[in-house]
Amino acid sequence: MAIPKLNAYALPTAADIPENKVSWAFEPERAALLIHDMQDYFINFWGDNCPMIDQVIANIAALRDYCKQNNIPVYYTAQPKEQSDEDRALLNDMWGPGINNHPEQQGVVAQLAPDDQDTVLVKWRYSAFIRSPLEQALKETGRDQLIICGVYAHIGCMTTATDAFMRDIKPFMVADALADFSREEHLMALKYTAGRSGRVVMTEDLLPVPQSKGQLRALILPLLDESDEPEDDENLIDYGLDSVRMMALAARWRKVHGDIDFVMLAKEPTLDAWWALLSREPKS
Structure with missing residues (x-):
């Protein structure tokens, strides 16, 4: 019922990107960045010193730095450390109590800790839009493109991308700035998004020049x-x-x-x- 212990795998490369059904151009002035569920609780399932996760964090950090340099708003999702049974509802059946049993692991990983200019959304369901002000905030700031990175690719990230699409917000799933239970499930999430709800890209596709x-x-x-x-x-x-x-x-x-x-x-x-x-x- 709980999340299993996870093993590292080879992150997708440009050669693994599925054929995108749409060719949306990335437009920084219309975009926002969503760093999805990068909390210690979810990252700790890979154990300490995981090179794959270190690379994912580095790619997300590069995207965040680029966004801050170009006035692109940055949003985070984070599940609260105390969730009632009513709030958690069916998630209890699927995943058990989750962070409720590990409140000390509720924070975003130190390398990606949000600052005062960032917006942290309380995460209640797979989609970042459910019970959150995300859609309204994007509309108020004239943003209709959403860069999605974080964990887990085939659960919250893919669901958020699909939900964004249904709200007329163009999702960009960043293949090498995501992590998942397995490479198979990671690639499945990319294939679904590319064919049904968004555009799949690599970190380098969004950064005009390397940041280091x-x-x-x-x-x-x-x-x-x-x-x-x-x-x-x-x-x-x-x-x-x-x-x-x-x-x-x-x-x-x-x-x-x-x-x-x-x-x-x-x-x-x-x-x-x-x-x-x-x-x-x-x-x-």
Whole structure:
């Protein structure tokens, strides 16, 4: 009846993204971020020091940082630590008492702790919209796109995405900023959302440029042919990075840094050099 002990698995990559039925463009001025149920209680089912969860948290943190830099409102869901039987209702039958038995684990994980500018919604059911002011808050701020990340992909996240769709709010499920009971259930949630209620994306699809050298490395590694990882000062071309991929990167990063082009990247194709270019303040 309770949530089982969970095991890590390989997070989805761009190659795992199902075909999206819709091609909605992400528009920051119309978007809000929802960090869903990232409470210690739910994360602790993976145990301590889980690399998969560390990566999910890092991806969510990057999304949150980007949203704060671009005046995109950030919402959290969090179940209360005290829930009456009337409030919990059928959740008792499906999952037992939940956080009621672990009130000390009610808080959001420390790495993602909300600040005074964020809105924390009390979570009563799978959908973040039930018994919450989320829909009204989005309407009042002119937001009709909802970035969804957190846990668990096939339960609350997928249900919230479907509920958003039925309220004419476009959900964007971030594949590598979600976690689930298993990879199979994670991929099922992505497939359902992509075909029925929203658009599935990767963290990097929403971030014009990486927010750290670590994120830059994570972006580049899948583009290389070599199994060995390059050092920060090593030539990426020697590791199989081709000109087509480099041109695609230049086109993407030029949206923020207008002076970046293929020649600039090819002149010194190392992580160190590229991070120096990307970590500059964008020119207004």
